[in-house]
Amino acid sequence: MDFFFFGGGFEILFSLAFFAVLAVILVTAVRGLLQWNQNNHSPRLTVPAVVAAKRTATTHSHHNTGGAAHVTSSTTYYATFQVESGDRMELRLSGAEYGMLAEGDRGRLTFQGTRYLSFERE
Known part of the structure; x- marks a missing residue:
């Protein structure tokens, strides 16, 4: 159990969670920009x-x-x-x-x- 927390397992999980949250934020921002652009080009x-x-x-x-x-x-x-x-x-x-x-x-x-x-x- 100590190996998981102090041997690198926690750091890996933390990094994965960080990048997952970052990916969700980026996808949401890109979708918003695409919708905005599509609206601007619509009649x-x-x-x-x-x-x-x-x-x-x-x-x-x-x-x-x-x-x-x-x-x-x-x-x-x-x-x-x-x-x-x-x-x-x-x-x-x-x-x-x-x-x-x-x-x-x-x-x-x-x-x-x-x-x-x-x-x-x-």
């Missing part, structure tokens, strides 16, 4: 659509700094739009835009790739 489209659904995703983080516990939360807002063809797309939007939409609203959706740009009610 801006404006189509008739209906707000089919709305949802939120809330995450909580607990931090201990200087003996004091802090809790922070973050909310991400999504709306699902149904276009004339029957296809649905879920787009991320700001809290202000989310608050202005109601399920069943009809209007013109403007988007670029997976990027929400605006929704104008009819």
